[in-house]
Amino acid sequence: MVADGRTFQVGKTVLKELRNSEKLLFFVCTAGKAISEKSVHLLAGADPAKGYIYDQVGIFLTEAAGDRMQQLIRKELPPAKTTTNRYSPGYCHWDLSDQHHLFALFPLAPCGVTLTPSALMNPVKSISGVIGIGREVSYRDYPCALCSSLNCIYRRVNP
Numbered sequence: 001m002v003a004d005g006r007t008f009q010v011g012k013t014v015l016k017e018l019r020n021s022e023k024l025l026f027f028v029c030t031a032g033k034a035i036s037e038k039s040v041h042l043l044a045g046a047d048p049a050k051g052y053i054y055d056q057v058g059i060f061l062t063e064a065a066g067d068r069m070q071q072l073i074r075k076e077l078p079p080a081k082t083t084t085n086r087y088s089p090g091y092c093h094w095d096l097s098d099q100h101h102l103f104a105l106f107p108l109a110p111c112g113v114t115l116t117p118s119a120l121m122n123p124v125k126s127i128s129g130v131i132g133i134g135r136e137v138s139y140r141d142y143p144c145a146l147c148s149s150l151n152c153i154y155r156r157v158n159p
Contacts, residue, residue, distance in 0.1 A: 003130075006101040011093030014130075017084050017140075021132030026102055027086075028110040029069060030126035031061035037123075058125035066127050073131065084137045088129035089119070096120075102128055 001008045001015060003024055010018070018024065035058040042051030066086055074083055090096040099119035103110070113126045121128065 004105055006104065008098045008101055008130075009095040010087070010098070010130075011095070013092040014087045014094050017087065018130070018132040018137070020134055020136040021084065022081070022134035023132075025073065025083075025131045025133060026105050026129070027066075027069060027131065028103070028106060028113050028126065028128045029062060029065040030111050030113050030121075030123055031058045031065070032125070033112065033123040035061065035123075036125045039125075062125045062127050070131060073133070077133065080135050081133060082135075082137060083139055084132035085140055086127075086129050086131050088127055099128060102130075 001010050001018060001024075003026070035054055039051050039054035039058055042048065042054060044051070070083060070086060077083070087094060089098045089102060096119045099115055099121070103113075103115055111126075112123070113128070114122050116122060
């Protein structure tokens with residue numbers, strides 16, 4: 001996939017889901033550094049149980065921000081158009097190193113989020129990715145059905 005002259009190695013699954021997109025919307029969302037720092041501090045020894053709770057709340061807040069962003073985008077679209085799911089580097093065989101290409105599309109440190117040389121985001125409780133927009137794209141409630149990765153921590157297994 002090519003955007004703004006940059007080639008993204010999204011893998012077959014994401015490429016297939018985005019193929020009919022008329023536009024691509026790249027995004028960065030974060031719960032902020034305070035919750036990440038508090039979680040790390042507590043997990044390091046002060047109160048690991050509370051640190052775990054902060055960690056989970058950070059994940060929830062970040063995903064909720066992504067969900068809300070997607071709802072607002074859908075609300076603004078003409079009735080004939082819809083969105084795909086959010087896809088992020090590191091998932092569905094999308095090479096994590098593409099974070100660098102994605103972040104190059106934004107001003108320096110969007111939402112206060114920076115990248116390490118290995119493409120991890122700081123604050124940790126952050127997400128980035130792409131959403132396809134168009135007349136002939138689909139949103140799927142559980143994209144895990146599309147993915148063949150058996151080692152993914154988000155993998156849903158049908159009983």
